[in-house]
Amino acid sequence: MTLMYVILGVLVGLFGGYVIGFPRGRQQRQALDNSAVQEAKVEAERVRSATLAETGRLRQDAEAEAARSRQDAERQRSDASKDASKLVQDASDRAAQMVAQATTQRDQLIQDAARERESLKVERADTRREREDLGREIERLNRRAEQLDARGDKLDQHEERLEHHQQRLDADEAALQDKIRHAELKLYEVAGLSEEQAREQILTHLDAELEEEKAIRVKAMTERASLDAKRTARHVIAQAIQRSASETSAAMSVSVVPIPSDAMKGRIIGREGRNIRAFESLTGVDLIIDDTPEAVILSSFNPVRREVAKHVLEGLVQDGRIHPTRIEEMVHKAQDEMKAFIHTQGEEAAIEAGVVGLKPGIMQLLGRMYFRTSYGQNVLKHSVQVAHLTGIMAAELGLDAALARRAGLMHDVGKSIDREIEGTHVEIGVNLGRRFSEPLEVIDAIAHHHDPENGETLYSVLVAAADAISAARPGARREELESYIKRLEALEQIAVSFPGVNSAYAIQAGREVRVIVEPDRVSDAQAVLLAREIAGRVEQDMEYPGQVQVTVVRELRATEYAK
Template sequence: MTILFVILALLGGVTGGFFTGHTRGRREQRAHDDLLEREARAEAERVLTQAEAEARQLRSQAEQTRLDAARRLQDAEDRERQAAASVDTGREELQTLRAQVEAERSRALAEAARERETLGLDRQETRRERDELKREIERLNRRAEQLDARGERLDALEERLEAQLRALAGQEAELGERARQIDLKLYEVAGLSPEAAREQILGQLDAELEEEKAIRVKAMESRASAEAKRTARSLIAQAIQRSASETSAQLSVSVVPIPNDAMKGRLIGREGRNIRAFEALTGVDLIIDDTPEAVILSSFNPVRREVARHVLEALVADGRIHPTRIEEMVTRAQDEMKTFMHAQGEEAAIEAGVVGLKPGLVQLLGRMYFRTSYGQNVLKHSVQVAHLTGIMADELGLDAGLARRAGLMHDVGKSIDREIEGTHVEIGINLAKRFGEPAEVIDAIAHHHDPENGETLYSVLVAAADAISAARPGARREELEAYVRRLEQLEQIAVAFPGVQQAYAIQAGREVRVIVQPEQVTDAGATLLAREIAGRVEQDMEYPGQVQVTVIRESRATGLAR
């Protein structure tokens, strides 16, 4: 029993130890399994996240691939449509060529048939002409025989006439000698040489005719002054000439300020590449000298100079100066300049009251904003001429709208006269015809400098308004040397005439007043002297507008009362 109890106790201990060890192992195994499960779950989540990211990337790539495929498909469809259009065009051209070839073939066949018919007719005509020619030859031979007989008679008559002419020549020489002897007798009796006698006779004749010429000139001027309306218009024009309006003088250079002198080096660029690119793209000379904080743009073309100024100011403000940037700025400035000129043309047309101008003409009008003539802005001058022409046309009962249109367009050729060959009148006529302007406008453009050759009254009105606008005080600017030289030439021309005591050029050279010696020049002679001086001024001088010559003759009688 004891042994049995010992064995049972040992078995119980072993079993308890086994169960205790087994339970502990199960707990450790469960913990290990949980750890592995958590690691597996974390790994699975990481793999799942990575898979989702790769899936999103694959979906994006697939979408991009789909878009590329759609774009390629669209390009292929466009090329297919273009190819189809090209095929259709080629078919149409082929059909046209076939039709032309067939027409040419038919025409050639018809011409060949006509030539065959004509050839048959020509043969018959040739036979008839041959027969007629034979008859004509026979007739001419008979006529030649008759002429030979008549020629013999004429030769005999010619000999008789020559004999008579020789006799007459001898008589004429004898009469000439007698006349010379008579003239010598007369010169001896008068005591004068032939030259002195001729001068004396011509002098007496001039003295007798001078008074009559003066009377005739005064009578003609009186008849001209009797035309009341014409005189009234002249007075209105003189009144308009005294009004001063705003003028604009554009020079051939533009000064552009820069922030500092270091900018000059950047404008020049490495080895001068920037300045060369700027001048090549704008067509304007960029002058960089010692002028502090400024550079100079020089060009005879004001449009190019204005574009270059905008480009240079934009480059200085931007700071990035290289050939590519300069090209971008030039393109942008040219587009902006076109818009600006179109706006100026529209504004001028509205101000002048002219409607219905085509966009091309409006653009050309805008270009005249940068064009000057003797310092006078051509666009403002054209607007002023339009106003004056409209007013005068309204007074005369003509179409004021058409007159304003002609006045506004009379100098349109000056917008491009520096770019193509020809005078501004010829260019303006071609432009007006191209844009379908009325015949009155074309006539005004063609004859606004010679209205006497114009076909309508509008050319006369435009010429008068042009002279008014250009001749008014302050309208045109000229250099001081040329101005003084013109005044001196006016006075010298007037003083060169006999009997002139003094001459004064006044009103900026628009008038010259001539004071004559009353004992040498009569009242009638003063009228002729004014006309002669005016003719000499027209012949020897170049001047804008017109010059009035006023001759002043004064006689004074003084008495002294004591």
Template sequence: EKRAEKLGARENELEKMVAEERHRLEQLAGLSAQDAKNELIHRLEEEAHADAANKLREIRETAKRSADREAKKIISLAIQRIAAEQTAETTVAAVALPNDEMKGRIIGREGRNIRAFELATGVDVIIDDTPDTVVVSCFEPVRREVARLALEKLVADGRIHPGRIEEVVNKSKQEVDVAIVETGERAAYESGVHGLHQELIRLIGRMRWRTSYGQNILNHSKECAWLAGIMAAELGLDVAMARRGALLHDIGKVLTHEHEGTHVQLGVEMATKYGEHPLVINCIAAHHDDVPHESEISVLVQAADAISGSRPGARREAFETYVKRLEGLEKIASSYRGVEKVFAIQAGREVRVIVTPDEVDDARMTSLSEEIARRVETELQYPGQIKIVLIRETRAVDFAR
């Protein structure tokens, strides 16, 4: 008991000493124990917030660095897996003849056969000095294909007269109609797109005989579908929807000869009419930035379209159109005050504008490049994109004599 009393007294003495020390510390620090505790918590919170902010900044910087790298990797992978050849088609089709005597039979007495053929098909038949060849010319590719088939049949048969011409042309039209449906179904199957309306399949089939800047639209649309599908798979998005939107994005181009409006407007009308998903309709409407993008898929379709259309060799232009575009680029850039010289380089993909340093300062440079770019967008038509580069140079020259 005495030992327990001693221990109790010792414990009380220790508690008293601790209380005295705490009181002395509080007097020296000018803070109570609770205040000191709160101050410590506050400092720890501030340190934690600072650490979190630094960590967040590091994560953002890492994300920015890796996002560009990942995007390039996805696009490169998609391009690497798609190695499709593009065939540039023209507005003429050549038909081989067994001999030059057949030219006279095609023309007929006083030209009646050739007139009947041109009237039935809506094409121009060009017969010149080219040996054993007749050229069929027409801007409308389906009519040109009908005429080519009909003329080949007539030449093979040998019986060429107005009555026979009409019969063969009608038969060729039916064959081309069947080929259009088969081509559309095959393209949809190859692209992995199912459940399309029959009229949309017909429009896809007609793409086979349509070109844009020399690039076959059917091959372009199929390539876009494959590219968009690969990129969607890499990003974990809806692959089927991406392929569908990409395959149909240029569907309006087969109607521009027959209806008023841009190919985007006509494509949106057709997709809406035949019950396509709103995301697919937005892919068509937004692939030239006419309306805002409503999903990641429409952005992928636009990217696939740019990759397929802008890569070297995909498209070609008539020489006159090419020269006219270069002249237009230089004329637009030269129209601004302070512009000294303009050079269109890299086949019109880049415009270098040299400005007078006294009239154009550094602040004006940025706004001037943007103004030129916007005018080029609104006034010129071109595939891909055009880079506008402004150069401002100040030189001081003297001579040592």
């Protein structure tokens, strides 16, 4: 391409020179032609050299390109060979795996077939045994059926004999009735009474005997009913508590905590309720947030937990930082403070009652009674009062006043944990007394302060009397003096309204009514029925705390003077 451009340039130059220099003459043109020829030769030589150099370079480039192409082809051939080897190896491996799997499956199938054959053998053996057992059972049932048929024949024979005997007995009974009728007629003639008069005397005698029998039966049925009642009493009481709520139960199970504003309720609840959930899980108390303005409600039948929760919530509201971690810290702090407060209350009660030498565990139990009430009366204050009364009566009788105060203070100690342990407060108190190595007199007073007649010491009688005085006195258990007096008068009026009652007296602050009957009008058997009827009327017509004991007293006095 370069050579062609050079030649073209030369031709253009020659042509131009010829055109321009044509007028100058032939010599000049000839000189010019020679010079141009020389230049053209030189230029042609130079172009040929350049062309050869370019051709050599192009040949080298072509040879290098061909070498590279051969190397690439060799490399591709090598890679293809490697890939083919790899594919062959992979195919061999897969074939080996498939052969191994096929071999394993074949072995597994052989084993399964063997196990299946063994299982079939076992099932056939079991079936054969069951068939044999069934055959033996059928034979036994056939023998049993034959025996039953034989017994049926014997029973038929016995029935025939019994029918024959029944016919003979009917005939003998008819003859006996005739004899009885003749004997009754002869008795009427001998006694000089008519049939109606004799029947009336017999019925009168039977009424007296039946009255005695009825009283005995009623007493037995009452005892049996009392045993059955203990099994159902808890269920009945639980149902009654569920279906009716009183002001006392509400006051003893709910605490109201004031808050500065209703906006605080949202902070107490927390994001997605996390604060209220943490509070309820840590304290064991239900937190009720309703439409009550500037107040939230804590609900729990455990007064100690409710008091702890109240302190925690008041501290959180005052502090303003309400989150689960802070709630946990406040709960632990309030529980420690509550333990110290309970122990302090127990110590103060012991000091007030004049009792020394109590163990720390007993102090803690006494302090828990600060949160316990019975018919609206604080149990700890009641126990301190019983201790004072018991000590005074023991001093008057010449007994150990300090021991009596100790027994009076601890007579209701079981009520401190009766919500947490199964059993009555008497049973729990006796176990606690033994656990803390209390004197036998104290344990006896705890065990029998409701039934002093079964006690082994005088201290149980003194504690029972002091307990009745403290618990049943006017005003002790939310009862006004006027209603208290009316209740005692109503008890006496109900008892006096029955025939045969001479007088009635309400004693032990209305816990017992003594009924004095006329012995010539009321027998011993009738006294049992009378006590039951009076108790039924009291249950029907009156409202009273606890229970009322009805005691019927029948006394026959024979008086004669020697002259």
